[in-house]
Amino acid sequence: MIRLFEIRMEITESPELLHGRCEKLLGCRLKSVKLVKRAIDARHKSDMFYSCTVDCEPEGQIRPAGRVKFRSTDDAEYAFPKLEPSGKIVIVGSGPAGLFSALMLARQGFCPTVLERGGEARERAAAVKRFFDEGKLDENTNIQFGEGGAGTFSDGKLNTGINDMRIRAVLKEFVRFGAPEDILIDAAPHIGTDILRSVVKNMRNEIISLGGRFLFNTALSDIMLEGGALRGIRIKKIADAAEADMECDALILAIGHSGRDTMRMLYKRGLAMEQKPFSIGVRIEHKQKLISDAMYGSFSKVLPPAPYKLWTHLDDGSSLYTFCMCPGGFVVNAASERGGVVTNGMSNNAREGENANSALLVNVSGLGGGAVFAGMELQEKLEKKAFAAGGGGYFAPVQTLGDFLAGKPSSRLGNVEPTIKPGYTLGSISDVLPEDICSVLRRGIVKLDKRLKGFCAPDAVLTAPETRSSSPVRVIRDRETLKTNIDGLFSAGEGGGHAGGITSSAVDGIRIAEAAGAFLSDRFSH
Numbered sequence: 001m002i003r004l005f006e007i008r009m010e011i012t013e014s015p016e017l018l019h020g021r022c023e024k025l026l027g028c029r030l031k032s033v034k035l036v037k038r039a040i041d042a043r044h045k046s047d048m049f050y051s052c053t054v055d056c057e058p059e060g061q062i063r064p065a066g067r068v069k070f071r072s073t074d075d076a077e078y079a080f081p082k083l084e085p086s087g088k089i090v091i092v093g094s095g096p097a098g099l100f101s102a103l104m105l106a107r108q109g110f111c112p113t114v115l116e117r118g119g120e121a122r123e124r125a126a127a128v129k130r131f132f133d134e135g136k137l138d139e140n141t142n143i144q145f146g147e148g149g150a151g152t153f154s155d156g157k158l159n160t161g162i163n164d165m166r167i168r169a170v171l172k173e174f175v176r177f178g179a180p181e182d183i184l185i186d187a188a189p190h191i192g193t194d195i196l197r198s199v200v201k202n203m204r205n206e207i208i209s210l211g212g213r214f215l216f217n218t219a220l221s222d223i224m225l226e227g228g229a230l231r232g233i234r235i236k237k238i239a240d241a242a243e244a245d246m247e248c249d250a251l252i253l254a255i256g257h258s259g260r261d262t263m264r265m266l267y268k269r270g271l272a273m274e275q276k277p278f279s280i281g282v283r284i285e286h287k288q289k290l291i292s293d294a295m296y297g298s299f300s301k302v303l304p305p306a307p308y309k310l311w312t313h314l315d316d317g318s319s320l321y322t323f324c325m326c327p328g329g330f331v332v333n334a335a336s337e338r339g340g341v342v343t344n345g346m347s348n349n350a351r352e353g354e355n356a357n358s359a360l361l362v363n364v365s366g367l368g369g370g371a372v373f374a375g376m377e378l379q380e381k382l383e384k385k386a387f388a389a390g391g392g393g394y395f396a397p398v399q400t401l402g403d404f405l406a407g408k409p410s411s412r413l414g415n416v417e418p419t420i421k422p423g424y425t426l427g428s429i430s431d432v433l434p435e436d437i438c439s440v441l442r443r444g445i446v447k448l449d450k451r452l453k454g455f456c457a458p459d460a461v462l463t464a465p466e467t468r469s470s471s472p473v474r475v476i477r478d479r480e481t482l483k484t485n486i487d488g489l490f491s492a493g494e495g496g497g498h499a500g501g502i503t504s505s506a507v508d509g510i511r512i513a514e515a516a517g518a519f520l521s522d523r524f525s526h
């Protein structure tokens, strides 16, 4: 098999034409041609095209023409190691890390129990709707917590900065469970919240059919140790706070970055952790049309809503960057604690919303002399300030970019209507975020306009605070064995600071399933 890179395909062309084009480039007939990846090359607005990666099966000797980029590939597939199932394994959290851990272990016959403090998908959708419509927050079932974890109510972007052969396996599983096949070839794959909800439900059903079980509305409330090793856990029913002990030979923590109470409990019990750099900022919203026209010029009429990714470095060494950009999406209030407001973004598969939104972030590190929870405490403080600035009822503070740059509170909007629910209150972002963060935002946004014309439009709106783009804490684990300092206790995904985003959390979940499965197989084989 030969893999060809950077093959040009016109925006309006059919992928079938690639066959003849690749035969010409390789100078031989091809048995098969498969489009593996396509990315929009938008460097020149008047000459935009798809840059494709294509796998070809030649019929004879290849005679490459000109400067074609290629290499041979056996497209090695990831395979989960064969393990002897034994012992009782519990996974805490049903986000991407927990679900993929559970799926891999269930296929090996381990029969994992998945604990999830939030409700199952349908119950969760109703709780989120109640929050958006009436401002009634359920602290256990919300945008962060419940079946599928934080990713369920998201844009479902699947791109990742990591390089790992499990990525392809994760994408293929998503397709098997109902995601569109496009995610296997798009350079910036995305599922959308509408489709993700059924994907996670289908994963749950498969895990159950293999002998696993799910306990929804049930939280891990404590762990029991003996001589530095895990001996069991305590679980709490959310409905009546009734607690019960559960036997457990191995525990995978896949609790995400918002399980703050659980992280504090685990630290008290002696799980080794450290402070980790994270980011703070705002969500910025523009009209999607402005972004698509600036990115694609006249091609904006035939291409899907444009994404962007921007960054800039300032003279004082600080940086400003965009993150989790949601074309045609909505800003969401991703609160999970009473009296706190936090922003994020989501979209449907069609990305059909009027606005584009993205996090605008500034790095934060070395807080409170390195105290483990100093970052988490700052997040909590800013989320509470935002709640107060929004006037209560989980309304978020909003300011137009023009007013933010002019240093005056907003009293009216321009042509961009904020999408956050249950609502917003016009005011000043500087009432919420520290001055050093506001200063980087002010200076950086102006510079970003040079990279994306119109980014600095005065009508753009800022919503605060974006505090939970990553975990401010890391669970320390051995680089080789992936073990923590507590025998039998494993940490996976974003909450332990080992991943950032859906795909990397899923990949980490698989890695930890391999480690925890091997731990149990070893332990019970002696």
Ligand SMILES: Cc1cc2nc3c(=O)[nH]c(=O)nc-3n(C[C@H](O)[C@H](O)[C@H](O)COP(=O)(O)OP(=O)(O)OC[C@H]3O[C@@H](n4cnc5c(N)ncnc54)[C@H](O)[C@@H]3O)c2cc1C
Pocket (backbone or CB within 6 Å): 092, 093, 094, 095, 096, 097, 098, 115, 116, 117, 118, 143, 144, 145, 146, 147, 148, 149, 150, 151, 152, 153, 154, 155, 156, 157, 158, 159, 218, 219, 220, 221, 254, 255, 256, 257, 258, 259, 262, 324, 332, 334, 344, 345, 346, 492, 493, 494, 495, 499, 500, 501, 502, 503, 505, 506
């Ligand atoms: C609105 C929004 C949009 C996002 N958009 C994207 C995107 O487009 N692309 C992307 O890559 N990433 C996105 N993210 C980030 C992504 O969702 C996370 O990186 C990812 O879900 C982390 O996976 P995880 O499994 O480690 O943890 P999570 O998905 O956070 O799952 C953790 C689970 O653990 C449960 N839990 C916590 N404590 C306990 C306990 N004590 N007992 C039982 N259960 C517990 C929680 O209820 C939760 O369901 C978005 C996040 C949000 C909030």
